[in-house]
Amino acid sequence: MPVDAIGSTSSSSSNVRPVASNYRPAPTIEAARQGNYIQRGQEGASVRDLQRQLNASGAQPPLAEDGDFGSKTDTAVRQFQASAGLKVDGLVGPKTLQALQNGNSVEGEVTRRNRTTATAATGNTAATAAPVDPPRSTRPVNTTRGIAPESTPATEPAATPAATPAATPAATPAATPAATPPVVPPLAEPLRRGSTGDPVVELQKKLGIEGDGKFGKNTETAVKKFQGEHGLDADGVVGSKTWNALHGVEEPAGTAPARPAGRKAIERTFGQPGDDQVTTKLPIGPGGKEVSVTLHEKLVPKMREMLEEAKQKDLLKHIESFDGMSVYKHKNGDPNADLSTHSWGIAFDINAATNKVNPELRALFEKHGFYWGGNFGDDMHFQYATKY
Numbered sequence: 001m002p003v004d005a006i007g008s009t010s011s012s013s014s015n016v017r018p019v020a021s022n023y024r025p026a027p028t029i030e031a032a033r034q035g036n037y038i039q040r041g042q043e044g045a046s047v048r049d050l051q052r053q054l055n056a057s058g059a060q061p062p063l064a065e066d067g068d069f070g071s072k073t074d075t076a077v078r079q080f081q082a083s084a085g086l087k088v089d090g091l092v093g094p095k096t097l098q099a100l101q102n103g104n105s106v107e108g109e110v111t112r113r114n115r116t117t118a119t120a121a122t123g124n125t126a127a128t129a130a131p132v133d134p135p136r137s138t139r140p141v142n143t144t145r146g147i148a149p150e151s152t153p154a155t156e157p158a159a160t161p162a163a164t165p166a167a168t169p170a171a172t173p174a175a176t177p178a179a180t181p182p183v184v185p186p187l188a189e190p191l192r193r194g195s196t197g198d199p200v201v202e203l204q205k206k207l208g209i210e211g212d213g214k215f216g217k218n219t220e221t222a223v224k225k226f227q228g229e230h231g232l233d234a235d236g237v238v239g240s241k242t243w244n245a246l247h248g249v250e251e252p253a254g255t256a257p258a259r260p261a262g263r264k265a266i267e268r269t270f271g272q273p274g275d276d277q278v279t280t281k282l283p284i285g286p287g288g289k290e291v292s293v294t295l296h297e298k299l300v301p302k303m304r305e306m307l308e309e310a311k312q313k314d315l316l317k318h319i320e321s322f323d324g325m326s327v328y329k330h331k332n333g334d335p336n337a338d339l340s341t342h343s344w345g346i347a348f349d350i351n352a353a354t355n356k357v358n359p360e361l362r363a364l365f366e367k368h369g370f371y372w373g374g375n376f377g378d379d380m381h382f383q384y385a386t387k388y
Contacts, residue, residue, distance in 0.1 A: 026069065029097065038092040040074045040272075043067050050092055053100045054080060071271040078268060082236070083217070085193060088264075184247040191238040193220050203238060206246040266344055270296050273343035277326050283307050284350070288316030294326040296345035299384060306368040310361065318358035323349040323380065347383035355380045 026042035029049055038046055048067035055062050059076040074090045081088045084099040191203055195215040204211035207222045220236040227234040230245050238246075270276070278297045284307060285291035295303065310316050326345030331337040341347040351357055357379050362372055365382050373381025 032092055033094050033097055035093055038069065040069050040071070040090060042069045047073070050077075050100075057100060071275050075268070075271070083220075085217070184244060184249055187238075187240060187243045191215055191243075193217070193236065203243075203246070263338065266341065266346070270298065270344045270346060273328055273339060275344075277345050283311060283316060284319060284322045284348070286319060286321055288319060291322055293322070293348075294345060295348075296326070299346055302368060302384070306365065306370075309368075310364055313360070313364070315358065315361045315364060318361045320351045321353060323352040325349075341383040347381065349380045349382075351380050 024042050026038045026044040026046045027036040029038075029046045032038045032046065038050060044067055047069045048065050050069075051063045051065045051067070051073055054073070054076045055065065057080060059080070061072075063073055063076055077092055077096065078088050078090050080100070081090075081096060084096075086095055086099060185199070185202055187199060191199055193215055196213055198213065200215045200219070201211045201213045203215070203223075204213075204219060207219070207226060209219065209222050223238055223242065224234045224236045226232075226246070227236075227242055232242055232245065276297045277294055278300065279292055279294045280300055281290045282293045282303055283290050284293060284303075288307075288311060293303075307316070325342065325348040327340070327342045329340050329342055331340050355378070357372075357374070362374070366372055369384055370382040371385035373379060373383070
């Protein structure tokens with residue numbers, strides 16, 4: 001039996017697990033300081049106060065201060081915890097509340113609008129904001145590649161025309177030397193907050209910020225900004241993709257997407273299972289027939305773009321059946337196993353009867369960011385695995 005197969009042959013809104021509505025009263029802020037955590041699914045005055053503090057710390061997009069701890073508040077809490085160097089679990093306890101009180105922000109540095117709040121909270125009327133990295137917008141930008149040039153050549157004065165010499169036989173032009181590929185220093189291990197040494201100095205140089213060799217809050221913020229501008233996962237960790245992009249080396253075309261990093265990574269982008277599901281028509285039925293598909297709303301444009309390209313290349317004829325996308329289920333039907341990615345509406349199955357997929361169609365799906373289940377023995381399965 002396929003690893004992640006679906007029992008039904010179609011997907012409908014009845015397959016979507018409804019988001020829980022049985023909210024619980026949240027503990028008071030004082031109780032949370034004592035370890036009685038405020039968390040998702042709760043409501044009340046303390047949640048409203050939490051949302052107000054997250055907004056003051058720069059939450060983007062700003063939260064509705066409605067006292068309802070839902071998916072957006074959960075996302076804002078996790079973003080704040082990551083930027084403050086805390087454990088990212090969405091639970092609001094003593095450490096998260098203390099960091100909020102101290103004026104840390106979601107973007108990783110104290111913003112203008114909450115410096116006054118931070119000063120008042122600490123009672124330090126003479127506090128001075130810590131120096132921050134110079135903004136990248138002040139660096140000259142090469143608009144061809146989006147990379148700051150190392151230097152700007154001085155403008156040379158126009159040369160005075162010399163006397164025209166007597167005609168001489170034309171010389172054979174020298175061969176144009178091949179372009180030298182960019183030199184990328186080796187990266188022994190990923191760089192992240194807390195890393196130190198020469199690789200961090202090199203990183204800071206490429207980011208155009210002060211190079212002290214210490215990967216701190218300001219360096220992490222600059223990394224996330226660079227990653228976001230270059231279509232990379234903005235997690236603040238410098239792996240091979242970010243390192244190569246910093247040195248002007250693009251990933252080779254057709255590279256298969258990385259395998260998903262697990263439930264926590266999925267939840268950061270797509271929320272809880274059953275969140276934000278929509279039902280729409282997509283040409284993913286037999287031979288490209290339009291069928292109703294329930295999936296996460298963030299994947300609708302991606303699926304449309306991918307299937308349109310498949311149609312243009314006459315590859316939809318290789319779809320024998322569409323076998324579901326959004327289904328709340330555990331892997332292999334085992335209640336003790338992890339949840340399938342179908343539970344978030346970010347995976348789909350085709351050709352379940354044969355469990356075989358045309359290689360060209362598979363390559364196109366991979367190109368658009370879907371990881372092929374054939375890598376773990378389930379050929380009909382594809383799950384979204386890019387930028388989260």
